[in-house]
Amino acid sequence: xxxxxxxxxxxxxxxxxxxxxxxxxxxxxxxxxxxxxxxxxxxxxxxxxxxxxxxxxxxxxxxxxxxxxxxxxxxxxxxxxxxxxxxxxxxxxxxxxxxxxxxxxxxxxxxxxxxxxxxxxxxxxxxxxxxxxxxxxxxxxxxxxxxxxxxxxxxxxxxxxxxxxxxxxxxxxxxxxxxxxxxxxxxxxxxxxxxxxxxxxxxxxxxxxxxxxxxxxxxxxxxxxxxxxxxxxxxxxxxxxxxxxxxxxxxxx
Amino acid sequence: xxxxxxxxxxxxxxxxxxxxxxxxxxxxxxxxxxxxxxxxxxxxxxxxxxxxxxxxxxxxxxxxxxxxxxxxxxxxxxxxxxxxxxxxxxxxxxxxxxxxxxxxxxxxxxxxxxxxxxxxxxxxxxxxxxxxxxxxxxxxxxxxxxxxxxxxxxxxxxxxxxxxxxxxxxxxxxxxxxxxxxxxxxxxxxxxxxxxxxxxxxxxxxxxxxxxxxxxxxxxxxxxxxxxxxxxxxxxxxxxxxxxxxxxxxxxxxxxxxxxxxxxxxxxxxxxxxxxxxxxxxxxxxxxxxxxxxxxxxxxxxxxxxxxxxxxxxxxx
Numbered sequence: 001x002x003x004x005x006x007x008x009x010x011x012x013x014x015x016x017x018x019x020x021x022x023x024x025x026x027x028x029x030x031x032x033x034x035x036x037x038x039x040x041x042x043x044x045x046x047x048x049x050x051x052x053x054x055x056x057x058x059x060x061x062x063x064x065x066x067x068x069x070x071x072x073x074x075x076x077x078x079x080x081x082x083x084x085x086x087x088x089x090x091x092x093x094x095x096x097x098x099x100x101x102x103x104x105x106x107x108x109x110x111x112x113x114x115x116x117x118x119x120x121x122x123x124x125x126x127x128x129x130x131x132x133x134x135x136x137x138x139x140x141x142x143x144x145x146x147x148x149x150x151x152x153x154x155x156x157x158x159x160x161x162x163x164x165x166x167x168x169x170x171x172x173x174x175x176x177x178x179x180x181x182x183x184x185x186x187x188x189x190x191x192x193x194x195x196x197x198x199x200x201x202x203x204x205x206x207x208x209x210x211x212x213x214x215x216x217x218x219x220x221x222x223x224x225x226x227x228x229x230x231x232x233x234x235x236x237x238x239x240x241x242x243x244x245x246x247x248x249x250x251x252x253x
Numbered sequence: 254x255x256x257x258x259x260x261x262x263x264x265x266x267x268x269x270x271x272x273x274x275x276x277x278x279x280x281x282x283x284x285x286x287x288x289x290x291x292x293x294x295x296x297x298x299x300x301x302x303x304x305x306x307x308x309x310x311x312x313x314x315x316x317x318x319x320x321x322x323x324x325x326x327x328x329x330x331x332x333x334x335x336x337x338x339x340x341x342x343x344x345x346x347x348x349x350x351x352x353x354x355x356x357x358x359x360x361x362x363x364x365x366x367x368x369x370x371x372x373x374x375x376x377x378x379x380x381x382x383x384x385x386x387x388x389x390x391x392x393x394x395x396x397x398x399x400x401x402x403x404x405x406x407x408x409x410x411x412x413x414x415x416x417x418x419x420x421x422x423x424x425x426x427x428x429x430x431x432x433x434x435x436x437x438x439x440x441x442x443x444x445x446x447x448x449x450x451x452x453x454x455x456x457x458x459x460x461x462x463x464x465x466x467x468x469x470x471x472x473x474x475x476x477x478x479x480x481x482x483x484x485x486x487x488x489x490x491x492x493x494x495x496x497x498x499x500x501x502x503x504x505x506x507x508x509x510x511x512x513x514x515x516x517x518x519x520x521x522x523x524x525x526x527x528x529x530x531x532x533x534x535x536x537x538x539x540x541x542x543x544x545x546x547x548x549x550x551x552x553x554x555x556x557x558x559x560x561x562x563x564x565x566x567x568x569x570x
Contacts, residue, residue, distance in 0.1 A: 048445065074447035086445075088438035090550070098428070099435045102445040105428040109456065112427030113420050115258075119427065126428065166447050 031217035100165035113158035304464030313437025316381030326466025352466020397480030500546030
């Protein structure tokens with residue numbers, strides 16, 4: 001599904017990500033962990049086309065994504081969420097999700113302006129699908145509220161819902177549990193597993209919450225200073241001395 | 254969806270009724286030439302404000318070169334009717350298309366800029382268009398293009414204003430419009446949602462420019478003359494003021510802003526020495542107490558009016 005080959009990026013003299021080799025198979029739930037500043041989010045930005053790699057390449061679903069802009073990568077079937085939530089804050093919850101359906105819309109600008117042809121049927125379909133998705137995330141009752149007025153946890157859920165509306169094959173979650181309490185984190189774990197099965201997804205997530213990572217991920221990659229220091233199943237990662245060292249032996253419990 | 258259609262028809266019906274009343278008053282000479290001129294000006298300003306609002310208010314790209322596109326429409330339209338004796342409707346289309354093409358060509362490189370930089374670039378481009386026209390003797394140069402027939406009247410202006418408003422409203426309330434709004438809200442997130450942000454920025458800019466061109470053609474065919482001095486950056490600021498006053502990102506706001514400012518301007522015409530003072534003070538007060546504009550990004554709609562008058566608001570929406 002996703003394969004990177006010696007992926008590297010330099011910012012001036014700093015090698016923020018160095019020779020990263022990932023190999024994610026269809027249907028896997030994979031974690032990417034590492035101490036602060038290890039280059040996890042930079043790796044995400046490389047995968048999604050926000051940054052162009054200095055060296056190496058990203059193969060997604062058999063296609064090389066070099067030179068593609070973020071929106072083109074999304075159209076290939078890779079969706080993401082952000083560490084610092086980036087919702088369309090002043091729009092309603094429903095509109096947030098509807099916007100993500102945009103590139104599947106077939107009616108043209110002229111059809112929209114003159115309200116012809118497919119406009120009405122497609123709009124009705126978008127609305128129906130968006131509401132269906134909001135139901136899954138328990139946000140249906142708040143569809144007309146502005147996104148910025150939602151509580152933090154619901155904003156996170158809305159961001160995932162919005163990413164799913166693009167109908168991705170691979171979902172990248174950047175710290176989905178950040179700022180959540182243990183109960184919310186637990187619910188999120190179940191949700192992530194459930195959407196993977198329901199939407200037939202492959203998921204790659206960055207997370208600091210070790211409970212969550214060890215709980216849901218089947219395979220884990222560990223980054224430190226931009227380089228991969230370990231990979232394996234949660235059990236293997238827990239035993240790995242390099243990882244324990246990187247985390248000062250405290251976080252892995 | 255059926256409710257949407259019903260609402261559109263209702264609005265259209267109201268517009269026709271309004272048109273009939275004003276046209277009746279004009280024919281009965283109850284509205285004199287001075288106010289007739291101002292009513293026409295209101296229409297032209299509504300087209301300008303609504304189209305600038307598409308760029309600035311909905312897509313969030315701060316453009317202040319709208320007068321330049323208006324000038325292109327005014328001159329291209331005038332050339333078509335005066336030099337080539339083409340029918341007025343062809344001139345209107347020509348003015349709009351010419352301004353649109355220019356908007357597209359200018360939009361492609363400049364829309365890579367954002368915020369202040371885009372504002373400065375568009376301001377400069379508006380001036381370049383004006384200076385270029387000033388130096389073309391074919392269209393009259395500095396003395397202006399004279400002898401344009403008065404082909405535009407209240408009827409033309411009114412129905413083209415309605416057309417513009419429906420065009421932009423329908424665009425905004427579609428997936429393409431939502432794509433534009435998402436760029437304003439958060440460009441990075443919009444891009445991540447698979448939206449080709451460059452394409453939609455250029456699209457909004459092109460459509461906005463072509464409506465400015467349409468307004469320009471109406472303008473030159475109502476006032477007999479197209480003069481470079483009518484299209485300075487002060488005109489761009491006037492249009493921008495209408496949009497900001499009414500509320501960025503509100504269709505009805507742009508209309509309110511255009512109506513209000515045109516009439517304030519007209520009402521103060523008898524006190525020219527106080528005009529700019531009062532105008533400026535009212536803007537300062539507005540910015541202090543209501544920086545988001547009179548309407549913010551809200552819309553006046555039939556359902557809100559019904560709610561205010563105590564009717565059932567749920568049927569519409």
